[in-house]
Amino acid sequence: MIAAISEFANRFLGRGEAAITVPSFDGALKPNQALEQAEILLACEAPEDLATDGTSLFLADGVRLLRLSGGTATIVRSFERPISALASLPGGALAVALGGTEVRLYDNATAETPAATFSQGLRAVNALAPAPDGTLIATDGSSLRGVDDWARDLMELGKTGRVLRLDPKSGAVTQLASGLGYAFGTIASNGNVLVSESWRHRVVSIAPDGSRKDVLRHLPVYPSRLSPANGGGFWLTAFTARTQLVEFVLREPAYRRRMIAEIDPEFWVAPRLRSGHSFKEPLQGAHIKTMGVMKPWAPPRSYGLVIRLGADGLPRYSLHSRADGVNHGIVAAIEYGDDLVMIAKGPGRVIRLPLASLGGEGLA
Amino acid sequence: MNDLVLSLSKATKLYAGVPAIDGVDFDLRRGEIHALVGENGAGKSTLTKVMAGVVTLTSGGMTVDGVDVTPKTPLEARNLGIAMVFQENSLVPTMTVAQNLFLGQEKFYNRLRGIYIAAQQFLQSLNFDVTPTATVGGLGAAKKQMVEIARAVLHKAKVIIFDEPTATLTPEEKKYFFDLVKDLKRRGVSIIFISHALEEALLLADRITVLRDGKHVVTDDAARFDRARIVQAMVGRDLSNTLYGARKATVRPSGKRVLTVQNLKMAPMVKNNSLSVFAGQITGVFGLVGAGRTETFKIVAGVMKRDFFHGGEVILDDKPVRYRVPAPAVQAGIAYVTEDRKVEGFFETASIARNIYLGLLAKFPRGRAWLSRRESTSTGKSWIERLKVRAIGDEAKVVELSGGNQQKVVIAKSLIQDPELIIFDEPTRGVDVGAIVEIHELINSLADKGKAVVVISSYLPEIMALSDRILVCRQGKVVEEFSALEATEEAIMYAAIH
Numbered sequence: 001m002i003a004a005i006s007e008f009a010n011r012f013l014g015r016g017e018a019a020i021t022v023p024s025f026d027g028a029l030k031p032n033q034a035l036e037q038a039e040i041l042l043a044c045e046a047p048e049d050l051a052t053d054g055t056s057l058f059l060a061d062g063v064r065l066l067r068l069s070g071g072t073a074t075i076v077r078s079f080e081r082p083i084s085a086l087a088s089l090p091g092g093a094l095a096v097a098l099g100g101t102e103v104r105l106y107d108n109a110t111a112e113t114p115a116a117t118f119s120q121g122l123r124a125v126n127a128l129a130p131a132p133d134g135t136l137i138a139t140d141g142s143s144l145r146g147v148d149d150w151a152r153d154l155m156e157l158g159k160t161g162r163v164l165r166l167d168p169k170s171g172a173v174t175q176l177a178s179g180l181g182y183a184f185g186t187i188a189s190n191g192n193v194l195v196s197e198s199w200r201h202r203v204v205s206i207a208p209d210g211s212r213k214d215v216l217r218h219l220p221v222y223p224s225r226l227s228p229a230n231g232g233g234f235w236l237t238a239f240t241a242r243t244q245l246v247e248f249v250l251r252e253p254a255y256r257r258r259m260i261a262e263i264d265p266e267f268w269v270a271p272r273l274r275s276g277h278s279f280k281e282p283l284q285g286a287h288i289k290t291m292g293v294m295k296p297w298a299p300p301r302s303y304g305l306v307i308r309l310g311a312d313g314l315p316r317y318s319l320h321s322r323a324d325g326v327n328h329g330i331v332a333a334i335e336y337g338d339d340l341v342m343i344a345k346g347p348g349r350v351i352r353l354p355l356a357s358l359g360g361e362g363l364a
Numbered sequence: 365m366n367d368l369v370l371s372l373s374k375a376t377k378l379y380a381g382v383p384a385i386d387g388v389d390f391d392l393r394r395g396e397i398h399a400l401v402g403e404n405g406a407g408k409s410t411l412t413k414v415m416a417g418v419v420t421l422t423s424g425g426m427t428v429d430g431v432d433v434t435p436k437t438p439l440e441a442r443n444l445g446i447a448m449v450f451q452e453n454s455l456v457p458t459m460t461v462a463q464n465l466f467l468g469q470e471k472f473y474n475r476l477r478g479i480y481i482a483a484q485q486f487l488q489s490l491n492f493d494v495t496p497t498a499t500v501g502g503l504g505a506a507k508k509q510m511v512e513i514a515r516a517v518l519h520k521a522k523v524i525i526f527d528e529p530t531a532t533l534t535p536e537e538k539k540y541f542f543d544l545v546k547d548l549k550r551r552g553v554s555i556i557f558i559s560h561a562l563e564e565a566l567l568l569a570d571r572i573t574v575l576r577d578g579k580h581v582v583t584d585d586a587a588r589f590d591r592a593r594i595v596q597a598m599v600g601r602d603l604s605n606t607l608y609g610a611r612k613a614t615v616r617p618s619g620k621r622v623l624t625v626q627n628l629k630m631a632p633m634v635k636n637n638s639l640s641v642f643a644g645q646i647t648g649v650f651g652l653v654g655a656g657r658t659e660t661f662k663i664v665a666g667v668m669k670r671d672f673f674h675g676g677e678v679i680l681d682d683k684p685v686r687y688r689v690p691a692p693a694v695q696a697g698i699a700y701v702t703e704d705r706k707v708e709g710f711f712e713t714a715s716i717a718r719n720i721y722l723g724l725l726a727k728f729p730r731g732r733a734w735l736s737r738r739e740s741t742s743t744g745k746s747w748i749e750r751l752k753v754r755a756i757g758d759e760a761k762v763v764e765l766s767g768g769n770q771q772k773v774v775i776a777k778s779l780i781q782d783p784e785l786i787i788f789d790e791p792t793r794g795v796d797v798g799a800i801v802e803i804h805e806l807i808n809s810l811a812d813k814g815k816a817v818v819v820i821s822s823y824l825p826e827i828m829a830l831s832d833r834i835l836v837c838r839q840g841k842v843v844e845e846f847s848a849l850e851a852t853e854e855a856i857m858y859a860a861i862h
Contacts, residue, residue, distance in 0.1 A: 014674035021626035024638035
């Protein structure tokens with residue numbers, strides 16, 4: 001009873017769960033223009049994920065699997081459906097998720113037939129990572145919506161994400177965790193599994209016994225894929241930033257129902273991987289006062305961010321593409337040689353920054 | 365007739381031996397608008413208070429219309445034709461506009477109707493749209509200011525001093541205020557106004573004087589100034605010559621996020637403010653008067669309350685918190701070391717040990733059923749030794765201590781609570797030089813031990829010497845963040861002014 005009264009009071013006063021607030025980009029997340037200074041390696045139609053076996057860099061671009069060498073890309077093979085996730089495994093094997101509903105394991109990138117296939121119950125597999133025991137860890141973003149329908153899953157406050165362990169030897173699929181607010185990105189770490197939970201803006205560590213512990217909470221972004229970093233730690237990508245407008249809409253079920261029913265998804269009040277391309281896009285009204293003059297300003301629906309996490313899971317520094325930038329919608333970042341290679345899905349680019357130029361301080 | 369209406373030569377005012385203004389030469393021409401700019405603590409307010417008779421000079425002289433004067437009270441200054449409009453206006457809120465105008469000038473027999481008619485005629489002559497029968501408490505900031513100005517003109521002031529006149533005004537009210545000031549100038553009144561808004565100074569003033577650390581830096585025609593020149597004059601001190609030494613060579617890496625403030629609001633001081641504080645680091649918070657720094661952290665510590673509706677969130681260790689009083693904040697590990705130690709920091713007639721012990725008692729959720737004199741003495745003694753509080757004995761009263769030692773008692777009172785987040789608000793204000801060094805060492809040692817430390821300071825060299833990261837507040841919110849390695853005085857000041 002008291003909880004119900006408290007909930008009602010909170011909704012009326014804009015407190016507690018009803019507080020429409022967003023954490024700030026500060027400390028290690030202080031904005032810079034590093035992603036805008038990145039070299040464009042390749043412009044392509046539908047880049048989705050990256051993987052490397054140490055010698056080759058693979059790119060998932062729609063239905064095509066490409067091998068990147070410098071600025072040139074060669075087609076390795078094509079699939080019947082778009083690739084939704086990619087992972088290189090020890091020994092040269094390659095794992096691909098197709099359309100989010102099927103995971104295939106190949107002994108090498110050019111092998112004709114898959115060594116193992118998993119498809120039962122998969123709906124939106126969006127990230128794959130090798131585990132030390134030879135199994136494969138996959139995040140299934142939603143059990144209800146497909147990989148391309150992620151915005152709908154957010155608008156429906158989806159909590160059906162799962163983390164799965166796929167065993168190529170036995171063909172078994174084990175559920176490590178469920179009820180996640182869009183699981184998107186995973187990596188094995190010290191016997192546990194780190195998972196990005198996009199809709200809850202956090203990274204959680206899942207122990208083998210299923211217990212969970214928050215590693216990072218209250219992120220100002222929607223976190224996505226994870227990859228290992230040299231010297232310990234991880235790279236965490238974020239496909240866009242949170243805004244108060246979207247946070248507000250997420251608390252208004254009637255509004256969302258009508259929006260989903262009546263508005264073209266392109267123009268929903270929802271995060272996007274790119275923005276500013278149509279006057280029909282929703283804007284959040286805002287202003288900023290500089291030099292004594294009030295200037296109108298609207299936070300963008302899209303953003304680009306890569307966070308370097310230390311081995312302890314704490315952010316060390318970050319790379320940004322801000323409101324006035326282009327390289328938004330970063331969905332993958334991977335170390336390859338002396339570079340950090342990233343996918344900016346918004347503009348459809350593969351970009352590269354020398355690792356030696358990164359390090360926190362002095363990022364422009 | 366001499367063109368100078370007021371001048372000060374070698375004006376010096378000492379507070380406990382420390383100069384607030386030091387050998388300042390200043391002159392004001394008849395019918396000019398003269399802007400006084402400088403950082404917090406630059407001596408602007410002291411200089412104008414000397415002119416207005418609020419404080420008297422320790423040495424130096426002042427002339428009005430070429431005659432040596434020494435106004436000892438505001439009344440004497442008013443009789444000389446000098447009036448001051450304070451930021452917190454000096455009107456009586458329960459009286460009407462007319463009563464306020466004629467306050468102190470009442471005749472033996474007062475007829476209210478007569479006062480209202482006279483006030484109406486006078487306000488109309490100034491083209492002020494204020495109802496003389498209205499109660500002052502119900503007026504807006506701009507109209508209150510009009511009444512203050514009208515009172516100054518009524519008293520035949522030839523010099524009117526404004527202290528941050530536009531701080532509480534809306535843009536429309538500001539425009540009206542500027543017109544008023546220009547109208548006063550046309551009437552031959554000389555205006556001095558203190559402002560942190562450089563654009564206003566550049567726009568309105570005929571001449572600008574810049575003060576720094578109590579000393580006169582430059583006076584020149586406003587047309588010869590631009591924003592960059594003013595900022596340079598405001599901050600252009602050589603850091604290596606300050607007590608705090610040169611800039612930091614290394615900074616501490618950030619630990620876990622201890623405090624997150626999200627879209628915090630407390631009208632009119634805190635406006636949608638967001639920031640984070642990390643463990644193992646000193647987060648410096650800089651801003652000019654009215655920037656909302658102190659208020660933000662007072663809300664965090666439960667000393668002040670945020671807006672009732674949509675006041676934003678404070679998240680401590682990943683858990684949303686809302687403290688209505690300081691006690692639960694103390695129990696949650698937040699210590700706020702106040703900027704106003706004499707009022708909020710200690711019980712001045714209680715002993716040092718007792719004050720420190722009271723800090724410990726605040727840590728317990730429901731207090732204690734009994735108080736131990738022995739525990740009070742022993743804990744007090746150990747903290748007196750740790751912080752090197754110099755006193756005759758443990759039982760010495762706090763009021764008997766120097767400013768620096770009083771501040772150490774306030775700090776000890778907070779540190780005895782073993783907090784995880786310590787907020788120092790102006791930690792070295794009114795503190796002697798030796799104690800400043802010791803307090804800084806203490807603050808650094810807390811960060812080295814992994815505590816999250818916030819230092820709010822109006823003094824740039826202190827911010828730059830202590831902080832690992834620097835947040836700059838302006839108009840109620842954080843507008844810029846610098847690493848201590850990249851920060852410069854000019855860059856910080858640019859961000860802080862508007």
